[in-house]
Amino acid sequence: MSTERLIYLPLGGAGEIGMNAYVYGYGKPGKERLILVDLGVAFPDMETSPGVDLIMPDITWLKERVDQLEAIFITHGHEDHIGAVSHLYGDLRVPVYARAFTANLARRKMEERGHDPKVVQTVSAWPEVTKLGPFTVGVAPMSHSIPESGALVIDSPAGRIVHTGDFKLDPNPLVGEAFDPEMWTEIAKDGVQAMVCDSTNVFSAHPGRSESELAPEITKLIESATGMVAATTFASNVARVKTLAEAGERAGRSIVLLGRAMLRMVEAAVETGVLKDFPKVIQPEDAQELPRDNVMLITTGSQGERRAATAQMARGKYRGLELKAGDLFLFSSKTIPGNEKGVIRIMNQFSERGVDVVDDSSGLYHVSGHANRPDLEQLHALVKPKILVPMHGEHRHLRQHARIAEEKGYASVVAVNGTMLDLSGDQGPKIVDYVDTGRTYLDGSVKIGALDGIVRDRIRMALNGHVVITVILDEEDEPLGEPWCDIKGLAETGTSDAALAEVIEEDLNQFLMRAGAKTLRDDDKLEGELRRVARQTANNEIGKKPEVTVVISRMR
Helix, strand or coil: CCCEEEEEEEECEEECCCCCEEEEEEEEECCCCCECCCCCCCCCCCCCCCCCCCCEEHHHHHHCCCEEEEECCCCCHHHHHHCCCHHHHHHHHHCEEEEEEHHHHHHHHHHHHCCCHHHECCCCCCEEEEEEECEEEEEEEEECCCCCEEEEEECCCCCCECCCCEEECCCCCCCCCCCCCHHHHHCCCEEEEEEECCCCCCCCCCCCCHHHHHHHHHHHHHHCCCCCCEEEECCCCCCHHHHHHHHHCCCCEECCCEEEHHHHHHHHHHHHHCCCCCCCCCCCHHCCCCCHHHEEEEEEECCCCCHHHHHHHCCCCEEEEECCCEEEEECCCCCCCCCHHHHHHHHHHHHHCEEEECCCHHCCCCCCCCCHHHHHHHHHHHEEEEEEECCEEHHHHHHHHHHHHHHHEEEEEECCEEEEECCCCCCCCCEEECCCCCCEEEEECEEEEECCHHHHHHHHHHHEEEEEEHHHHHHCCCCCCCCCCEEECCEEEEECCHHEEEEEEEHHHHHHHHHHHHHHHHHHHHHHHHHHHHHHHHHHHHCCCCCECCCCCCCC
């Protein structure tokens, strides 16, 4: 019996949507040669991670085994798959492989973070392969909502793995490659040991729709508009940006792209040859000279991001352009769960300006980039893997996907972040280890652990307010003058109708007058007692127990 094994370990993206990072390994237990598939980010929210810029996987397990790591493969250019590569590259320092469009985005990110962009290597589509240690890896084209998405075909001595990445079965995606069932039949013909598969839309019962279905409806909507038209979608959805631009052009409008990300994505798509025949665009300044019904804007910010072009236009002007009563704004996008508040705020701001807002609720102006249940089942039937491992989904998605797979006779298991599976042999997937997985926050310019307490303290200050107490003690450890305090984020007066700061200072002074020599000599004890008094007083006065910082100065 072989002592080598083939392992799969998700560090992010399994049990959540976002922050994808998947490890594959082959070799003796603990000595496996490893490859990492994707290294993405999730986005913070004010409720759980205020002030945080980005959320990334905790790659401690991988850093401890970095000498076993062969390479990083990126399946496509969405931020939840590519966004952390440049931030965490300094800890891994192995070659990064991606197809041309994704590699173009990755190189720009590496340069921005001060890394050598040459470490990102471009690979061609299947059947070209890259040999790395015990693995041979090919990138099989998949249609998705960004160009050049690819499934990985990973061959090892223990068999072939298909890692689908994000995908849909689109016979006519307009930009990028169509779904190719013949290629998948060929890939699967000698047997597939395991398929690790996207689960995002497993609850959608209808077959997915093609990008090409949208153009007639979007054109009809724009042709019926009388004022200026603006539309937003994900900047990375280059096919949709093209659909919108062509619809605007057909309606006799000049096209303006607004937002840095939009310009960057279209540039990358043109540079790498995936985007051809894009309508001519004009500058915002030139659009100001044209009649309003001859202009169409395509903007960033479909998820309500406050600094993106859409939000800025909802608040007023962006690059000198402004939407007015009778204009039309189209959300050609789905709102990601968690972003509803920001999007609804923008819709209302536009409404207050008299702008007509159209969203995707009719199903006419957006199609998903992920495979629905019938499409998943179609790929299962083409690939016929011995083992099917659901990934890229919340726990409920993974569980439902595993249930569907088992009903069709495939061995399956729910493996959330940190679950190490052995995929070798004929016994089905075996859970062989659990690894601690967490989150790393990019907080300003530094990386911090999610459990370091920094963000927890920030949340506490936001919820409870903050008091700073200053006390000076002389050489005899006696109070020198009275203590004083500064308050932030708290009501200035409470039930006593006196200033809150003065009431707290009075109670602190009373405590110091009574305190014994032992307490006055001990910084820790004194700090604890002063904190207790301040919180109790604030609670009596305003019903809040604030966070308290105590500064003790001794004259020695």
